[in-house]
Amino acid sequence: MPRLIKISWYVLHITGWEGFTIKPIIVEDLCIGCGICETICPEVFELRDDGLAYVIDESPSDDLKEAVEEAVEACPSEAIELEE
Numbered sequence: 001m002p003r004l005i006k007i008s009w010y011v012l013h014i015t016g017w018e019g020f021t022i023k024p025i026i027v028e029d030l031c032i033g034c035g036i037c038e039t040i041c042p043e044v045f046e047l048r049d050d051g052l053a054y055v056i057d058e059s060p061s062d063d064l065k066e067a068v069e070e071a072v073e074a075c076p077s078e079a080i081e082l083e084e
């Protein structure tokens with residue numbers, strides 16, 4: 001189900017529909033602690049001492065959408081999912 005939501009989000013994003021708020025989620029079992037998400041969007045993602053990334057802003061503002069999307073695409077283990 002989360003993967004379906006992720007795909008739906010991309011479809012809506014590509015078509016330019018902006019009428020919803022994204023909610024990034026880290027799937028802990030998949031995160032390898034590389035820190036790429038934090039590097040791309042430190043306003044939303046934070047790598048902590050336990051070696052995992054955490055979402056520190058669950059409702060990013062519109063101006064962070066592109067950075068969040070970039071982090072999702074750049075995550076090497078596909079550990080970041082997006083919900084409405």
Ligand code: SF4
Nearest residue numbers: 031032034035037075
């Ligand atoms: S980019 Fe992906 S694997 Fe790397 S720290 Fe972030 S969530 Fe974890």
